[in-house]
Amino acid sequence: MDFEGQMTQCTAQRALTLKQVDALYWLGRYSERVLTTLRIFMDVYDSRLDTTFDYYGYCEKLDINNDFLSLADFCERYAFDDTYASSITASLTYANSNAMMLRETIGSDALAYIEMAQRAMLSARVSNSPVLQFQRVIDCIMAFKGTVVDTVFDRNARNIILCGYGVERLDIYLRLGVNQDRVLFECRRLAEALAYTDVECDTLQLQRITGDLCEPDSVQDSVDKIVLLQLIDEMFAFS
Numbered sequence: 001m002d003f004e005g006q007m008t009q010c011t012a013q014r015a016l017t018l019k020q021v022d023a024l025y026w027l028g029r030y031s032e033r034v035l036t037t038l039r040i041f042m043d044v045y046d047s048r049l050d051t052t053f054d055y056y057g058y059c060e061k062l063d064i065n066n067d068f069l070s071l072a073d074f075c076e077r078y079a080f081d082d083t084y085a086s087s088i089t090a091s092l093t094y095a096n097s098n099a100m101m102l103r104e105t106i107g108s109d110a111l112a113y114i115e116m117a118q119r120a121m122l123s124a125r126v127s128n129s130p131v132l133q134f135q136r137v138i139d140c141i142m143a144f145k146g147t148v149v150d151t152v153f154d155r156n157a158r159n160i161i162l163c164g165y166g167v168e169r170l171d172i173y174l175r176l177g178v179n180q181d182r183v184l185f186e187c188r189r190l191a192e193a194l195a196y197t198d199v200e201c202d203t204l205q206l207q208r209i210t211g212d213l214c215e216p217d218s219v220q221d222s223v224d225k226i227v228l229l230q231l232i233d234e235m236f237a238f239s
Helices: 003-011 018-046 055-062 071-080 088-101 108-126 130-151 155-176 180-194 203-213 222-233
Strands: none
Touching: 018 071, 018 088, 018 130, 018 155, 055 071, 055 155, 071 088, 071 108, 088 108, 108 130, 130 155, 155 180, 155 222, 180 203, 203 222
C-alpha cells in the first residue's frame, strides 16, 4: 500500500452513534463547567471568612437551586455535595460518567485525567487546605483538554467535545456578564469547531447570537440575554 493509501485508511472514521455524539457534547460541557466555575469558586472559598460574596445573586444568574443557609453552607455544598445536582462535584461526576462510556473514542489517557480530577476533588473534601486540591482539579481538566486536542484521532469526536466547551463557556459568560469581547471570541472559536463536525447544528442561530452580541450593550439587557441563552441551548438538535 502506498503512502496515500495508508493515509486514506488511517483517516477513515467510524460513524458515531447518536448516543456517542450526545455523550461527547456533554463531556465537553460538564468538563468546561467544572473548570470555569471552580476558577470562580476558588477565590470565593479562599476569602470566605472576610467576604460578603453574594451567593444569592450568583445562583440566580446561573439559574441553579439556592437552598443554602449561609455563605459557609454554600461553599461546602456547592463544592462537594454530590446530591446537589449543580455542585462542582456533581458536574465532575457527570463528566466522568460520559468519559467512561467514551473510553474507546477518547482514549485511556484523556479518561485518566478526568478520573484524576475526580480523585483530587475527593481529596479536597477532606483536606485542611482544599484550595491546593482545587488547583489540582483545574490542572487535570486542563491536561484533559490538551489531551483531547492532541490524541483524539476522530476529528468529528474531537470537535464535538470542543463544541461542548464553547457552548458551556458562552452560557456561563453570558449569565455572569463577562466582558463582551471575550464572549464574541468564544463565538468565533465555537464556529471554528462547528466547521469540523458532522453533527446537525443550526449555524444560523450562532450567526444571530454573534450579530446580537455586536449590538451596543446587548448583553447588558436581561431580555436579550435570555433570548441568547435560548438560542445557545437550542443550537444542537441532539442536546
